[in-house]
Amino acid sequence: MLDLNIQGTFTFELVSPERKLISGAAKMVTIPGEEGDFGVLPGHSALVATIRPGVVEIIMADGVSQRIFIAGGFADVSPTNCTVLAEEAVNVNDFNAGDLEQTIRNLTEDMTMAKDDFEKARIARKLTLTRAKLQGVTGKISA
Amino acid sequence: MPTLKEYRNRIVSVKSTKKITSAMKMVAASKLKKAQEQAEASQPYAAAMNDMMRRVAANVVVGPHSPNLLVGTGSDKKHLLVMVTSDRGLAGGFNANIIRRARLEIRKLIAEGKDVKVICVGRKGRDVLKRELGDKIIESFIGIGAKGKVNFADADLVSQLVLEQFNAGHFDVCTLIYNEFRSVLAQRPVAAQIIPFTLPEVAAVNENKPPEKPEVKSPYSFEPEEDIILGQLLPRNLGIQIFRALLDSAAGEQAARMTAMDNATRNAGDMINKLSVQYNRARQAYITKELIEIISGAEAAKG
Numbered sequence: 410m411l412d413l414n415i416q417g418t419f420t421f422e423l424v425s426p427e428r429k430l431i432s433g434a435a436k437m438v439t440i441p442g443e444e445g446d447f448g449v450l451p452g453h454s455a456l457v458a459t460i461r462p463g464v465v466e467i468i469m470a471d472g473v474s475q476r477i478f479i480a481g482g483f484a485d486v487s488p489t490n491c492t493v494l495a496e497e498a499v500n501v502n503d504f505n506a507g508d509l510e511q512t513i514r515n516l517t518e519d520m521t522m523a524k525d526d527f528e529k530a531r532i533a534r535k536l537t538l539t540r541a542k543l544q545g546v547t548g549k550i551s552a
Numbered sequence: 553m554p555t556l557k558e559y560r561n562r563i564v565s566v567k568s569t570k571k572i573t574s575a576m577k578m579v580a581a582s583k584l585k586k587a588q589e590q591a592e593a594s595q596p597y598a599a600a601m602n603d604m605m606r607r608v609a610a611n612v613v614v615g616p617h618s619p620n621l622l623v624g625t626g627s628d629k630k631h632l633l634v635m636v637t638s639d640r641g642l643a644g645g646f647n648a649n650i651i652r653r654a655r656l657e658i659r660k661l662i663a664e665g666k667d668v669k670v671i672c673v674g675r676k677g678r679d680v681l682k683r684e685l686g687d688k689i690i691e692s693f694i695g696i697g698a699k700g701k702v703n704f705a706d707a708d709l710v711s712q713l714v715l716e717q718f719n720a721g722h723f724d725v726c727t728l729i730y731n732e733f734r735s736v737l738a739q740r741p742v743a744a745q746i747i748p749f750t751l752p753e754v755a756a757v758n759e760n761k762p763p764e765k766p767e768v769k770s771p772y773s774f775e776p777e778e779d780i781i782l783g784q785l786l787p788r789n790l791g792i793q794i795f796r797a798l799l800d801s802a803a804g805e806q807a808a809r810m811t812a813m814d815n816a817t818r819n820a821g822d823m824i825n826k827l828s829v830q831y832n833r834a835r836q837a838y839i840t841k842e843l844i845e846i847i848s849g850a851e852a853a854k855g
Contacts, residue, residue: 422596422600424596424597424600425597425704426594426598426707426791426792426795427590427593427594427597427703427704428593428594428596429593429596429597442775443775444775447775454773455771455772456773456775457604457608457772457773457774457775457778458775458776458781459776459780459781459784483604483781483784483785483788485600485603485604485607492600494597494600494601494604494788496704496708496788496791497704527716531712
């Protein structure tokens with residue numbers, strides 16, 4: 410049986426297609442799964458999950474916590490490892506709420522001018538993303 | 553016979569060409585290094601994605617309900633080729649090889665009575681293909697990696713278009729034609745089928761299945777169900793494959809340009825040597841001629 414030692418750490422990796430963003434020992438990670446947020450502690454049972462756009466919170470081994478926004482992706486969890494595959498990852502501190510609100514306004518405007526369904530779907534995707542970013546910044550995390 | 557001045561001019565012009573080619577070689581070498589680093593940096597994601605695909609695939613029964621990206625549309629009448637070339641030339645046979653390969657593929661498919669469409673990535677390929685097969689091109693992407701870096705967003709644009717076309721039923725099979733980066737000296741044009749997708753081998757994973765519960769094939773739990781995850785992984789995987797092809801192509805382009813420019817520099821050097829010899833000979837002949845004239849002039853005056 411696995412040693413469910415909560416005091417311990419596990420290897421956490423955050424990779425984007427372009428590079429490895431974070432790699433190191435972590436105490437706990439909270440992931441916004443498609444079917445609800447879940448926390449990962451050392452000894453978590455093996456799990457593969459999809460991630461919705463949202464904020465991943467990582468508490469590294471030294472107790473420093475990081476909040477990273479990811480635009481959806483996948484999580485691969487095993488008792489000793491947690492790998493998050495993210496398409497786009499940005500530190501939440503790098504966002505500016507004002508800019509995001511502006512982007513949302515622009516996109517909503519674009520939406521009314523979209524010519525066909527494809528374009529509409531594309532804009533809708535961006536809109537959901539930006540809204541999720543804004544949520545990450547303002548701290549309101551809805552399920 | 554050219555005059556001395558003409559020789560001098562030619563030597564000067566070859567020298568400046570040599571300067572340009574050797575500078576281009578240097579630039580290509582440094583860009584190549586960056587491109588290689590980038591290709592390496594994308595490795596962990598691709599590996600993790602592959603891992604996950606294998607894990608999910610081990611738990612999915614492929615059947616008629618499986619996503620079309622995996623099982624295909626049940627037909628292979630309509631083909632889509634994604635051809636990756638560079639935007640700029642002067643890279644030896646880099647683009648010509650890809651275009652030749654693509655043309656071969658297109659002709660073959662047409663001969664088999666199939667419907668072919670092409671998406672061009674890179675200006676060079678588009679320009680050539682537009683002339684002879686312009687009606688087959690549905691879209692071109694120019695300027696990818698222009699800033700010395702291929703962004704995943706660029707690859708995503710291409711893959712979004714491919715997916716849209718696929719979901720709209722515009723094609724059944726998609727093949728990616730690009731230059732594989734084998735080494736600095738060798739880039740090989742390859743054609744890789746990306747739709748329908750072939751799942752990685754699952755045999756190794758099935759061995760460690762827990763015996764007590766026969767319906768569970770691996771100790772992994774999936775959230776949501778594996779079918780749904782697979783449905784989301786496949787389009788992602790498509791993006792990654794295109795991204796990696798673009799990265800390979802970008803590194804290959806610089807490597808090919810470096811080799812081509814190295815050759816050009818060497819040829820220019822040879823040419824300068826040859827011209828210098830000719831110039832010196834001509835100069836000596838000229839001096840000899842003048843001497844003869846002076847001496848014979850003096851002789852005539854004496855007599």
